Amino acid sequence: MQKKRLLLAEDDELLASLLNFRLQKGGYEVSLSADGKQVKEYLSRYTPDIIISDIMMPYFSGIELIAYVRQELNLNIPIIIISSAGNEENVLNAFELGANDFISKPVSPSELLVRVARELNKT
Amino acid sequence: MLKQRLTYRSLVWVTVPEVDTDLLWTLSAIFVLLAVLYLISVFIFRNRIAVVANRIKQKKSELAPMVSEFLFYEEGGDRNEKSNYINLKIEIRELLKVDFDRKVLTEILLDLRKDVSGDTQRKLFDLYQDLGLEKDAFRKLESWRWELVSKGILELTEMNVESAYSFIIKFINDKRSTIRKQAEIATVTLKPEGINYFLDSTKYKISEWQQLKLLDVIRNQENYTPPRFKNWLTSTNRHVVLFALRAIKYYHQNDAKNALIELVKHRNNQIKQEAIGCIKEFHVVDSLPVLKQVFWKGNLDVKIAILDTISELGTESDIEFLKEVAQNSGNFSIKSKALYAINVIAPDTIMPTKGIEDLDIPAGFSVQKNSISTDDRSFKEDGKPEQDQSEGHTNEFDSEDHNRDTETLKPLPSESQSTLSDIADESSIDGPADPDVMDSDMASKPDELDIEQQGIGVQQEDKVTGAMEDVVEDEERMVSELLATEPSEINEENVCNAVPEVPEVVPELNMAPELDTSEENYHLEDNSLTPRSMEQEEVGSEDDLDIDTEPFSLSVEFLPIVTDNEPSSTKIISKDPSMENSQESEKNISHFEVEFEEIIPENEISRPPQKSLDFDISEIAFLPIVTDNEEDKETNPKITISGGFGEASLDVGIKMEEAEASIATDGKFIDEIEKLDFLPLVTDTKAEDGEALSTDEKEKGIDGFTLADFEVAFEKAKEFVKIPKDDKTVEEPKISADSDINSASDKEEDVISWLMSVNELREIKVVYEDLSQDEPGEGVIHLIPEPVYYDEHEHYMMGLLDDLEDLGDHREVPFLKELLEQENKAFVKDRIQRLIDRFTKPYEMTGKNEVDPPKMLPFFSVFADLFKNLDVESKLILLDEVVHVGDHKEIEFLDGLLEDPNEKIRKKASIVLKQLIEKLSKNVPKTIESGIEPLGAERQWIDISEEVEPIDKMADNRSYQKLLDNMEIEPSPKSEIFEIDFELLQEGEAELDENIMNLPVEMIVVSPDEKNILSQLRTFPKKMRGK
Incomplete structure (x- = not known):
């Protein structure tokens, strides 16, 4: 069975590495992007099954990413947003633009895994 | 040099320092060098920092x-x-x-x-x-550098190292504030009881920010049960008291009522404020007198807080105090708050007057053109006129530097219901602010309305002079300007301040001959209760007279609609079911309606609840064995037992049959019964005796049975009634149940009662049959064995036989037979015979199985020693290896690890044990198949008894001699060397020794050269002496 492809856009290297490890262990093929540029570059080449993105990213925020995916690329892939607490306004914006789910920092990797699986099952 | 001289000469008036240029050059060079060094060092340090940062990043x-x-x-992962x-x-x-x-x-x-x-x-x-890694943090705590200590505490706190708690609490009273604050946070974070310790022991100030952080910490703790913070309200550290008050408020701990009231009297205004806040939050009505008492001593914030609290908790009785505050206080905020409080307690008391236009007032309403906005509101205290006409200008307003005495006084008949006519604006009328309110007021108080109308009548008769009108117009203008500039503040103070010219008119006003003292209209002047003069009311305008003739024809849409939704405005506003409610709830607890359901037993009280037979027979070892011999098993017999805990009924029922079936099939139950051999065997002989049960008894089945209905027989009575001396066996006492209780003798009754008491079967009626009807007097005395006295030989023999019985086996049979032949005494012979029987029978019947198996020595696991000095990680790693290289010897070791204090090791040991057992169980059949004797727990021990047969020494010697002959060997002379007693060792034991011997031993050879100096010195004199 082919592994589901997952794009993880997170600028915090440590957290990205941790989540990457957990998601890979959970059976996903994970691609890491440290900033918006890399995300764009990746999306121009590949279409992942799901995107997990931090809201605060260099060059290209998570909100912009959602807008880019939904409006420019017209992709309907699930997008899960990671945001720090107290950033409710951004989260609301993200949902308005078409984010599928939201998880706040500090992140529980196990919870993230469950959410990813749920979103993929929906599709 | 020439140039220099020329220069100096040309600029004589300039005093050039006589510094050698070489020196200047040198200095310049030094500065340049220093600059270069500085730049280089900056460059180096910067680079170094960058390098380190990169290195850290890479790492x-x-x-x-x-x-x-x-x-x-995850532990369940694969091998890789x-x-x-x-x-x-x-x-x-x-x-x-x-x-x-x-x-x-x-x-x-x-x-x-x-x-x-x-x-x-x-x-x-x-x-x-x-x-x-926490060791590094602990090391930091020992540093003299405050930043390192603080960092260490932070690290231990963030990583939740609970063991650091006892180390960190020492820093709570540290002189260095950063460390102290860090320690405070850590103490509260690491353990739930940390907050208690902190509040108990802290001596220093707790800043506001720190208090917020601490509250945040305890707020975010999971499953946190906050302590009762009222315990710290008595702290000598006022910051602790403050924190406790805040925590009390946050956690709604409304059990500190009295302490809160006391703290209102605290010197510190901040504590006062917090206590007042708590009082307001918890609705401590009892505190109102104290609050009023404290009010005058408090600062502005405290006063406002108190007024706010009174507005929440106060009743009509507090309005008087509020009026007093409104009158006496010179501060705008306080007055405003007091008026607000009055309005909250008694709504509609104070009405808006700001921006109210001068309109035609219908008949029956007083028009007070000259009255002054909100502050003109008058209050009647205790229904008496506050001031008479002559006192009108000497009110409190004067004392508060507001020289405005414009009105004469009129008493108010009602204090709380200031009518609309009381509310006057200079530029407007004191007309009905709200028709609804007006209606209600009038409806409820027709007398007041009448009075007003009377007043209006008086007003109509009076005329105001033109000069007065001018003054009033000026006054109006000024007040309206003022109100326009401060629209939100409808305050008497400002208004009063704005009309300083009014006193000039006062004499005239006061001298007005017509004065209606019965008029209820008062108006408040700067919160003082000053009766309004008739003249001033007349100043309203002449138009008012016309208006009076038009009842209720005004358009009052511009006025705010004030509705009274509450049926009673005097009702105490209670927002929070706090202390008062808690008190109520306490009362209500006693008023709970508890419905007691009467439980009526199906049968009589003596009939206990049924209980199934699902129990272990061993648990009721104290009970007599009851067997039912009745043929008719259809009825479910029940054994009613009365014990110390009440009655219990064992529903034997069908399960009895099952039990019997199990007895037949399985000897296990019988074995268990045999263990109860001290108990009498009770059998039911009714059926055998042919006694028919009465109809009642039949109906009630086993319930009506007692032990008297069963036959009781001592199965092994033989053993304890045997009297060896007479070599007679007493007839087994057969005790059968009998209904006649009275037939038992007194002594027997004692025995029975003892038995019953021991067995807690007080209500079981067990009747024993008389053993000898002929000798009723002897009773059971004959059952007691008489003492036996042995002579020396008998004593020796009995001792010997005791030893043989304990230690001997079938090999003792020939010896016992010899003894039997030699012995004369019958009882000794009998004992010997029994021993022979005992040793021979089992051997004959079961052979080697009856022989005690050799005792196994404990296995020695090599891992046990290794485990002693390892850390947890290494132990876990080592445990993995146990599965691969371990064998049966490790089972016991692993079993011991299941009780290890470390949970990880316990879990791991459990897993490894399972795996090892699986591995061993798989290996066993293979070895059997391959003909190799399995090792370990499955090992077949050598049965010594089987191999050690009586040796025919002669035959052995003969064969030995034959062998020597064949080999043509001459036997050596008899030597003691060969007379060695060999001990037969069990195979396992031998292997064990072998294992021990094969253990690697690290041998340390100390050569003479390597001896230390001390030992060499010590041996030196000896060497010298030897030489």
């Missing part, structure tokens, strides 16, 4: 996957994963030896701690401690 990226591997390692994990552990242990790596690893864990939550965070904490 982090290198270590992060390792950390992830540790965090998400496990081996990777072990390799990683080894690798990380190596890394930990380097300070830099350890520092980076700590940083990673601290960073990740902020980003992850849940189970991963918990694992992170565990990993931090497993790797021993």
